[in-house]
Amino acid sequence: MALKIEHRLGVQAPADIIWPIMSDLSSWPDWNPLYPAAKGEIHIGERLTLDVAVPGQPVRTIQPRVLDWAPNDHIHWRLTLMRGLVTSTRYLEIEVMGETNCIVSNGELFDGPLHRLVRGQRRALREGFTAMGEAIKTRAEAAWAEQRQRAG
16 A cells, blocks of 8 residues: 655635746755755656745655646656665645635655655655645745735
């Protein structure tokens, strides 16, 4: 059975405000505490280059491959660890709740013969996902407030 680590939170902004924040990897270093460096394009099959700053651990570089994405909805990527003994499927998802509010899910599924080795990192990973989720929320709600003010 796979191990799932996830953070979900409500964001008072529409999906079309949240999506550009989540999908623009070049801006991640400006706001994303979990990924202080990010390169690549969100396209199926593309390889990304991401520096991961999990709390309490040294920063490391990973190169996952994009599995799937849909505008205003989700980004999924996969990484193979420990020579294939652990696979990780990372997801960022937007669930529309109303015209101006969404739930952002930010998590990872671990599978493979040695996926249980990740259990000791659950707290640190959840802390990193929480920090990223809160940063998305802060940035999206500020952008939404600014947009409404300009239209106002």
